[in-house]
Amino acid sequence: MKYVDVILPLPLQGFFTYAVSDSLASRVVMGIRVLVPFGKSKTYAAIAVKMHDDKPNLPDNKIREILALLDDTPVLLSNQLRLWRWIADYYMSPLGDVMNAALPAGLKAEVGYKPKTEACVCLGEKFANAEAQRAAVEMLRRMPRQQATFTAFLNLLHDSATTIVTREELMNEAHCTADIVKRLVAQGFLQSIGREVKGINRNGAYHPERIQLLSEPQAQAKDEIERRWHDKNVVLLHGVTSSGKTEIYIHLIQEVIDKGGQVLYLLPEIALTVQMTQRLQRVFGSRLGIYHSKYSDRERVEIWRKQLSDRPYDIILGARSAIFLPFKKLSLVIVDEEHETSFKQQDPAPRYHARSAAIVMAQMFGAKVLLGTATPSMESYYNAKTGKYGLVTLSTRFKGIELPQIEVVDVKDLRHRKMMT
Numbered sequence: 001m002k003y004v005d006v007i008l009p010l011p012l013q014g015f016f017t018y019a020v021s022d023s024l025a026s027r028v029v030m031g032i033r034v035l036v037p038f039g040k041s042k043t044y045a046a047i048a049v050k051m052h053d054d055k056p057n058l059p060d061n062k063i064r065e066i067l068a069l070l071d072d073t074p075v076l077l078s079n080q081l082r083l084w085r086w087i088a089d090y091y092m093s094p095l096g097d098v099m100n101a102a103l104p105a106g107l108k109a110e111v112g113y114k115p116k117t118e119a120c121v122c123l124g125e126k127f128a129n130a131e132a133q134r135a136a137v138e139m140l141r142r143m144p145r146q147q148a149t150f151t152a153f154l155n156l157l158h159d160s161a162t163t164i165v166t167r168e169e170l171m172n173e174a175h176c177t178a179d180i181v182k183r184l185v186a187q188g189f190l191q192s193i194g195r196e197v198k199g200i201n202r203n204g205a206y207h208p209e210r211i212q213l214l215s216e217p218q219a220q221a222k223d224e225i226e227r228r229w230h231d232k233n234v235v236l237l238h239g240v241t242s243s244g245k246t247e248i249y250i251h252l253i254q255e256v257i258d259k260g261g262q263v264l265y266l267l268p269e270i271a272l273t274v275q276m277t278q279r280l281q282r283v284f285g286s287r288l289g290i291y292h293s294k295y296s297d298r299e300r301v302e303i304w305r306k307q308l309s310d311r312p313y314d315i316i317l318g319a320r321s322a323i324f325l326p327f328k329k330l331s332l333v334i335v336d337e338e339h340e341t342s343f344k345q346q347d348p349a350p351r352y353h354a355r356s357a358a359i360v361m362a363q364m365f366g367a368k369v370l371l372g373t374a375t376p377s378m379e380s381y382y383n384a385k386t387g388k389y390g391l392v393t394l395s396t397r398f399k400g401i402e403l404p405q406i407e408v409v410d411v412k413d414l415r416h417r418k419m420m421t
Contacts, residue, residue: 019063034070075103079361083324127189148174149176152174208254211251224392232389234369238381238393239372245372261330263330265317335355338377
């Protein structure tokens with residue numbers, strides 16, 4: 001008998017061990033979700049961590065078996081589990097709380113993930129060639145509404161050069177009811193199929209030529225960042241407001257993805273993410289993925305699974321929860337506005353800081369980290385001044401635009417003189 005240690009999505013310390021039947025043992029691997037009983041009547045979707053032969057020190061009737069596998073392939077990579085364990089240890093939080101924070105709700109459900117599909121139809125197997133299609137039209141001559149619908153279907157195939165048409169599109173084209181389409185399917189003239197609906201449709205090619213040339217101060221800062229990375233894994237870019245830090249980020253991202261690496265770009269606020277999306281998508285097109293809590297659960301699961309696929313996004317732009325996404329070739333982490341307190345999760349547990357977690361994750365991959373800000377946090381500035389981080393300063397605004405002059409006024413005095421309302 002084989003046994004498996006699992007993480008349960010509950011605020012409990014440690015792993016829980018379950019028996020694995022012989023029929024499932026060969027399919028249980030690290031990172032796959034399994035359905036397990038817990039307590040008197042509860043079942044949960046748990047994450048398998050380790051298969052082994054060590055029987056728990058319990059009577060046989062107290063050892064419970066996993067009920068089912070919820071995935072064909074793992075949803076969690078080994079480096080993600082290492083990050084989970086670090087967060088649990090460092091922030092003194094149960095692994096189950098980390099699991100709840102990390103996984104989108106669609107991967108915490110107690111059923112296997114099923115992508116959303118739309119109802120479509122295609123030609124019946126007997127009517128694949130033109131001669132058979134003409135014969136089908138003739139066969140339907142005594143059923144004019146079905147004949148008209150089938151003819152409309154053939155016209156849609158011809159006009160759009162496709163083999164599949166949605167039911168809704170066919171009904172709109174033929175001005176027919178769903179019942180007519182069902183009859184054609186029942187008679188074998190059409191086949192009913194489901195087609196996966198992509199919640200996120202990011203089109204656009206990679207356009208490196210759209211990247212703007214750096215100004216001399218920006219180019220010097222970029223070169224200095226890369227020099228600092230030779231002996232420091234983390235560099236703090238202290239650049240004044242409107243100094244053009246984002247353009248430096250874009251140049252560094254281009255270099256990384258051209259070498260086959262992946263980039264995680266963290267922003268503190270979802271509103272900033274929306275603004276930055278347009279700027280990055282103009283250059284990187286469909287190589288850019290966006291991940292934050294304003295997306296629907298289905299869309300977040302879709303991004304998660306794409307990151308596990310053979311063709312993941314090269315760049316992920318997101319808020320703090322993006323640190324939990326799967327990465328295979330992470331080479332650069334950018335934490336923009338690193339001083340922002342919203343990088344710190346307050347409630348519920350785990351109360352992690354995304355900047356700190358991102359730095360640890362980068363170390364696991366051997367990736368470089370760039371912290372960017374006009375007003376460094378006290379801890380980052382201290383780490384930079386004491387030599388733990390590299391420090392690069394960008395003190396001039398882009399195109400020489402001058403900083404606004406600040407004048408200190410005594411508001412109380414102005415009110416007293418009735419110069420303010």
